[in-house]
Amino acid sequence: xxxxxxxxxxxxxxxxxxxNVAPIRVLRSTGNVLGESNxxxxxxxxxxxxxxxxxxxxxxxxxxxxxxxxxxxKPRTMIAGPKSRFHGGARMAINPDRGLAFGTIRDGELVxxxxxxxxxxxxxxxxxxxxxxWTIGGPGGMLRxxxxxxxxxxxxxxxxxxxxxxxxxxxxxxxxx
Numbered sequence: 001x002x003x004x005x006x007x008x009x010x011x012x013x014x015x016x017x018x019x020n021v022a023p024i025r026v027l028r029s030t031g032n033v034l035g036e037s038n039x040x041x042x043x044x045x046x047x048x049x050x051x052x053x054x055x056x057x058x059x060x061x062x063x064x065x066x067x068x069x070x071x072x073x074k075p076r077t078m079i080a081g082p083k084s085r086f087h088g089g090a091r092m093a094i095n096p097d098r099g100l101a102f103g104t105i106r107d108g109e110l111v112x113x114x115x116x117x118x119x120x121x122x123x124x125x126x127x128x129x130x131x132x133x134w135t136i137g138g139p140g141g142m143l144r145x146x147x148x149x150x151x152x153x154x155x156x157x158x159x160x161x162x163x164x165x166x167x168x169x170x171x172x173x174x175x176x177x
Contacts, residue, residue, distance in 0.1 A: 081129025099124030104146035
């Protein structure tokens with residue numbers, strides 16, 4: 001399937017779709033903005049980065065849904081809040097074997113900051129204002145404007161692209177890959 005985020009919904013198309021075709025499912029979540037989507041085939045879940053409202057604040061969130069959910073659905077789990085440190089337009093990758101999400105976090109509104117990092121959350125066990133299980137970078141670290149993250153499980157390596165450094169950095173990370 002092909003997942004296309006659009007405002008507060010994710011459009012799901014068949015993988016072999018060609019031309020002007022209607023989605024086979026539409027997942028909506030009232031009050032949430034759904035963004036980058038990843039499929040966990042092990043648990044049959046969608047892991048989605050987006051935004052939610054907590055009290056009077058709009059916050060970035062890591063949400064999970066059942067892969068076949070459609071219509072207006074409340075997230076199965078949601079990681080969001082100050083302790084989660086999940087904010088700033090995170091780009092994500094997941095390791096479905098371990099139930100882990102890897103997100104690039106930029107420090108608030110700053111253009112470049114040594115407080116930017118890649119965080120690792122357990123989207124299966126964690127819910128609410130859960131802190132990251134691991135962080136890479138952070139205060140005094142190398143990352144300044146992380147923009148992308150990819151996993152290389154065979155080599156137990158995390159790859160992070162950084163716009164400010166104009167580089168792709170490889171981290172050996174056997175604990176999670």
